[in-house]
């Protein structure tokens with residue numbers, strides 16, 4: 503890409519990248535959504551994904567800390583409220599823990615992170631570092647995977663409810679909220695990016711940021727796939743569905 507795109511062409515390029523690289527294309531998600539995983543594999547997914555959930559507000563706080571404009575901060579801070587809630591027991595993190603509870607996972611094992619795959623940790627933390635190190639425009643652009651989240655979330659909810667008798671609608675409440683939060687967040691981020699990526703270089707950076715973020719999501723599923731679906735060698739301290747434990 504060497505010519506300046508119009509804002510709508512930039513949006514089209516971002517959407518085309520998502521169609522190719524978003525984590526809905528990953529084999530682990532295809533298995534998860536079509537009922538082809540067992541309870542232990544679904545537990546491993548929920549336990550590992552907790553690390554992503556836990557770190558999203560840290561990532562958004564890092565972005566907020568770089569925003570000079572109070573009006574922008576006022577909008578962005580809602581993301582932290584969505585995940586942390588305003589009171590104990592509210593918000594996305596608490597709702598994710600309802601899911602891990604419903605799957606019978608030990609809370610301490612989930613919240614301590616001691617049974618995580620190293621690949622999960624590295625991918626999630628790379629996201630936090632990315633938004634700290636890069637420009638604000640790139641940091642905001644890296645959230646644009648959320649453009650594609652409502653489709654995968656609807657698909658996931660329907661598939662998991664249809665195929666797993668150990669999953670209830672209540673257990674998936676986290677995703678109900680995301681269906682309204684994600685479109686609001688991604689509409690704002692997309693508008694911002696379309697307005698501010700006004701040079702070829704900035705447009706390239708925005709596309710690279712989305713590329714990077716697709717990789718963050720994809721790597722988390724790679725880690726799960728190669729530990730729990732095609733088990734070659736699994737990190738010895740990782741969650742073990744057979745014993746329901748991890749490192750002590």
Ligand SMILES: O=C(O)c1cc(C(=O)O)c2c(n1)C(=O)C(=O)c1cc(C(=O)O)[nH]c1-2
Nearest residue numbers: 558644645646647648649650651654655680
């Ligand atoms: O279930 C999903 O497939 C999915 C995907 C994404 C995403 O595309 O990054 C997010 C979420 N969920 C999510 O729940 C969430 O809170 C979230 C925050 C962000 C972000 O980058 O700021 N992405 C996502």
